[in-house]
Amino acid sequence: MSDLQIALVGIGILVVGGVYAFNLWQERKLRQRLEKAFGGERDDALLKKAAPEAADPAEPRIEPRIGGESVAAVAAPAAGGADPLIEFVASIESAAPVGDAALRELLSQLATFG
Numbered sequence: 001m002s003d004l005q006i007a008l009v010g011i012g013i014l015v016v017g018g019v020y021a022f023n024l025w026q027e028r029k030l031r032q033r034l035e036k037a038f039g040g041e042r043d044d045a046l047l048k049k050a051a052p053e054a055a056d057p058a059e060p061r062i063e064p065r066i067g068g069e070s071v072a073a074v075a076a077p078a079a080g081g082a083d084p085l086i087e088f089v090a091s092i093e094s095a096a097p098v099g100d101a102a103l104r105e106l107l108s109q110l111a112t113f114g
Contacts, residue, residue: 001009092106
């Protein structure tokens with residue numbers, strides 16, 4: 001290798017190292033500013049496991065209702081990569097005709113269901 005190539009490799013290493021060090025410095029500054037703004041360090045809620053009292057299997061689920069009629073949510077069949085723990089099929093059964101306003105209420109509840 002010539003002196004030019006060695007110098008260019010050295011300059012490249014210095015530039016990449018400088019960018020990496022600048023990035024670490026910026027992250028540190030941002031982390032300090034966020035800790036000041038939000039009052040200390042906080043854990044990531046998405047990385048923690050659910051609290052045992054929140055995931056009590058003995059506590060019944062609250063299902064959406066149309067007036068007095070209930071809507072049953074059952075686990076979806078595990079076809080096509082569907083996860084039965086998070087994907088549900090809603091079975092709506094009623095003994096009497098259901099009005100338009102009740103169906104709109106059901107749709108709004110199902111939109112916020114998960």
